[in-house]
Amino acid sequence: MNLTQLIQRNLPAQPWAEGEKIPWNEPAFSQRMLKEHLTQEHDAASRRAITIKKHIRWIQNFILARKTAHILDLGCGPGLYCAELARLGHTCHGIDFSPASIEYAIKTAPANCVYTLGDLRTVDFPTGFDLALFIFGEFNVFQAAHAKTILQKAQAALRPGGKILLELSTFDAVDQIGNQPASWYTSPGGLFSPNPHLCLMESFWDEDQSTATERYLILEENSPIAHYASTTQAYSPEEITRLLTSCGFEKISFHDSLTGQATPSPEDFFVIVAEKA
Ligand SMILES: C[S@@+](CC[C@H](N)C(=O)[O-])C[C@H]1O[C@@H](n2cnc3c(N)ncnc32)[C@H](O)[C@@H]1O
Incomplete structure (x- = not known):
């Protein structure tokens, strides 16, 4: 993209028309993202260790009732949840398409953890x-078709009576992402590029499809403008219930968070647990 193309870009950006998501699976990007997963300074790519431990306590006590389990972690990143669960005696299998995250997960894996580098949309x-x-x-x-495929594959991967635990963005959180004002930052080198760059960001809420599309334009000296986009689907409780039911799940329950508790600040995420029918 050059400056003229930037000025003439599509407004508003259409859901999923400019790319699925940020390039988690691109090797150099995934190396830079791994630092964000592992830092204890923020909760952006993965939560900090102290928060993950609280989530694991809830999963162990409330979801697993302290029984040893065989656990599949979809989009496991560097395996931070798998590693904690494996320490409690569970066997874990993580799948992710970020090469740097999976390399890190394998390198640091306890014996009862295995990992697969693969795209959740296509890998068995x-x-x-x-x-x-x-x-x-x-x-x-x-997008809807991929979300359904992943749920169907997860359903088939569970033993009878097995459970799925989904942590979703709330409808309001997605609405807020789509309605944020355009913004920008400069960086001497960061997630989108190892070189000094300017990142321009804009967001679009699509009322008909209930999606937020974020567009990132990365400008650096003597390079074409790089362009990324990511679309997030908002689900109402009724929509996600219908989807889970259509994929062979039942006994669907909603929870405030991965600690099981509501937090005083407005919540970005909620949790659904459902059983293989
Ligand atoms: C927000 S991170 C969360 C990582 C991990 N679940 C955690 O909480 O620490 C999302 C993860 O999903 C992975 N991911 C996104 N799309 C994927 C796909 N199509 N196939 C496999 N992994 C995917 C990314 O590579 C990334 O590691």
């Missing part, structure tokens, strides 16, 4: 799991 899921996790709102960043 192994079977026989008691619990499938899909954490931190990434489920929302799939």
Whole structure:
């Protein structure tokens, strides 16, 4: 993209028309993203260790009732949840398409953890799991057909009576993402580029499809303008219930958070647990 193309860009950006999501699976990007997963300074790509421990306590006590389980972690990133669960005696299988995250997960894996580098939309899921996790709102960043395929594959991967735990962005959180004003920042080198750059960001809420599309334009000296986009689907409780039911799940329950508790600040995420019918 050059400056003229930037000025003539489509307004508003259409959902999923300019790319699915930020390039988690691109090797150099995934190396830079790994630093964001592992830092204890913020909760952006993965939560900090102290928060993950609280989530694991709730999963262990409330979802698993302290019984040893075989667990599938979809979009596992660097395996931070799998590693904690494995320490409690569970066996875990994480799948992610970020090469740097999976390399890190394998390098640091306890014996009872395995990982697959693969795209959740296309890779075969192994079977026989008691619990499938899909954490931190990434489920929302799939278009409807892919979201359905992933749920169907997760359902088939569970043993009878096995459960899926989805952590989704709330409808209001997605609405807010889509309605943020355009903004920008400069960086001497960061997530989108290792070189000094300017990042221009704009967001679009699509009322008909209930989606937020974020566009990122990366400008650096002597390079074409790089262009990324990510679309997030908002689900009402009724919509996600219908989708889960159509994919063979029942006994659907809603929870305030991965600690099971509501927090005083407005919530960005909520949790759904459902059983293989
Ligand atoms: C927000 S991060 C969360 C990582 C991890 N669940 C956690 O909470 O620490 C989302 C993860 O989903 C992965 N992801 C996104 N789309 C994917 C796809 N199509 N196939 C496999 N992994 C995907 C990304 O690579 C990233 O590691």
